[in-house]
Amino acid sequence: MNKKTIGLAALALVAGTAVQAADLPSNILYDANSEKKTLWPQPVVNSGVLKYNEHRQDLSRWPTLSYEDKRPTRKAETVELKGDLNGDAKRGKEIAMNTQRGNCWACHVLPGDPQGGTGGPTLVGFKHRGYPDSYVYQTIWDRRAINPGAIMPPYGTNGVLPEQDIRDLVAFLQSLD
Amino acid sequence: MRKPIILASLALAAIAGGAAAAEKPYRDMIPYIDYSNPAASGDAKHTNTYQYWKDRDKLDPARVTSGQLNWTTNWKFMDAPYNDTLHGGYVAQDRGEELFKRLNATGAFAACLGARNNDLKGLRLQYPQFREDMNRVVGMEAMIEQCAEKQGMKLENGSYDNSAVSIYIGAFSNGMPIKIDVSKGPLKESFEHGKELFHTRVGWTNFACATCHVNLVGKSLRGQTPTTHFGDASHWPTYRTKDELQSLHVRFTECNRNAGTQPLKIGSQEYTDIEVFLTALTNGYPVSLPSARD
Structure with missing residues (x-):
């Protein structure tokens, strides 16, 4: 009885370790009991300890730089835009010009933004460039499917924005004069 | 009776074997x-801004004050001794001196860090280093935490007080060029790992450190312009003008968050390897503390 219990306990321990190893690395700044999970360290003047704050979103869902992280990066997805675009340009603008959502303006110039980024091409006058909706949709979903070395975030493949948000963004871009 | 134990051993063996055989994701x-040939001068073949910041006393004021060209100075205009306006880096240096004197009353703290006869000059150049007793490569701030603990003081790696002590000690090496040897041994291994991580x-966002510092270097990212990763490591910890004293590892956690990546623990092997990589890319460039940057 005793031996059996020990044996079972050993099994449980092994299983527990395996689950953790397959799940999240042990050396990330993370608190499973906090609301947002992801933590960031804040130095406090004249203090020998860091203050840990919650980040605005849980970033542990995606691969990290940890050597323990065995989760693969998702490869490029080719997608087809099905049916009518059915996008809301006004909603798309709210997603594009919001640092905590699409954050498109970090890298692109958008009309009315004095701080626009220059990491990617300007999006001013986009409607005159004649790109089909399906091509714009694929680019936002995962640009790597068009250009394997592309650095634009794969919003669809990585589950950052849902399909409707991407449809709204396409509608917004195709409205830019 | 025996069966569960055997099963458990089998499971353990399978996991161990799996881990050993596990390929990188x-x-x-x-x-x-x-x-x-890692050195600060290597930037000449990257952003080619090296010419504008290699001679700090010849920094072009027009470049420094230009919103478009400021990034090409690599923030060297806010380094000591060229910038002696009283910023938070100097306040931290004073705090560091006070803490150091308390910690080093017997000389054991400086000796623990590797100083000979309490001489702090050149100590900064010995880091990052491989510690045989710990069997790993460590940065200076990691050792400050270790050695302070032996003196009964908690100086968590990345905390304000830890960085303050690091700035105080580091400034004794001001003007001395960084020169870590990453051509062999554990530092070479750490450098290679750091290089790989930097480009992973x-x-x-599916971004690497290199997305911003290689591909997008010099581009405007909503008010921030990424600078070259060459010649940067010799002025950390630094005072960020948003009023925060940051060690290099604390900065990495902010870089990670800005780029949509889960940050790692301060002092982790991964961050230490990136620190070694960046320090090697600063070879030949002098220590410049205290410093400030946006």
């Missing part, structure tokens, strides 16, 4: 640029 990479794409 798939990652997209940013292609390497030339790191064959992760997070929801």
Whole structure:
């Protein structure tokens, strides 16, 4: 009885370790009991300890730089835009010009933004460039499917924005004069 | 009776074998640029801004004050001794002196860090280093935490007080060029790992450090312009003008968050390897503390 219990306990321990190893690395700044999970360290003047704050979103869902992280990066997805675009340009603008959502303006110039980024091409006058909706949709979903070395975030493949948000963004871009 | 134990052993063996055989998970990479002879001057073949910041006393004021060209000075205009306006880095240096004197009453703290006869000059150049007793490569701030603990003081790696002590000690090496040897042994291994991590794409953005510092260097990212990763490591910890004293590892956690990547623990092997990589890319450039940057 005793031996059996020990044996079972050993099994449980092994299983527990395996689950953790397959799940999240042990050396990330993370608190499973906090609301947002992801933590960031804040130095406090004249203090020998860091203050840990919650980040605005849980970033542990995606691969990290940890050597323990065995989760693969998702490869490029080719997608087809099905049916009518059915996008809301006004909603798309709210997603594009919001640092905590699409954050498109970090890298692109958008009309009315004095701080626009220059990491990617300007999006001013986009409607005159004649790109089909399906091509714009694929680019936002995962640009790597068009250009394997592309650095634009794969919003669809990585589950950052849902399909409707991407449809709204396409509608917004195709409205830019 | 025996069966569960055998099963448990089998399971353990399978996991151990699996871990050993486990391949690296798939990652997209940013292609390497030339790191064959790591040194600050290597930037000449990258952003070619080295010419504007290598001679700090000849920094062009027009470049420094230009919103478009400021990034090409690599923030060297806010380094000591060229910037002696009283910023938070100097306040931290004073705090560091006070803490150091308390910690080093017997000389054991400085000796623990590797100083000979309490001489702090040149100590900064010995880091990052491989510690045989710990069997790992460590940065100066990691050792400050270790050695302070032996004196009964908690100086968590990345905390204000830890960075303050690091700035105080580091400033004794002001003007002395960084020169770590990453051509052999554990530092070479750490350098190679750091180089790989720097170019590894992760997070929801699928960005690497190199996405911003190789591909997008000099581009405007909503008010921030990424600078070259060459010649940077010799002025950390630094005072960020948003009023925060940051060690290099604390900065990495902010870089990670800005790029949509889950940050790692301060002092982790991964961050230490990136620190070694960046320090080697600063070889030949002098220690310059205290410093400030946006």
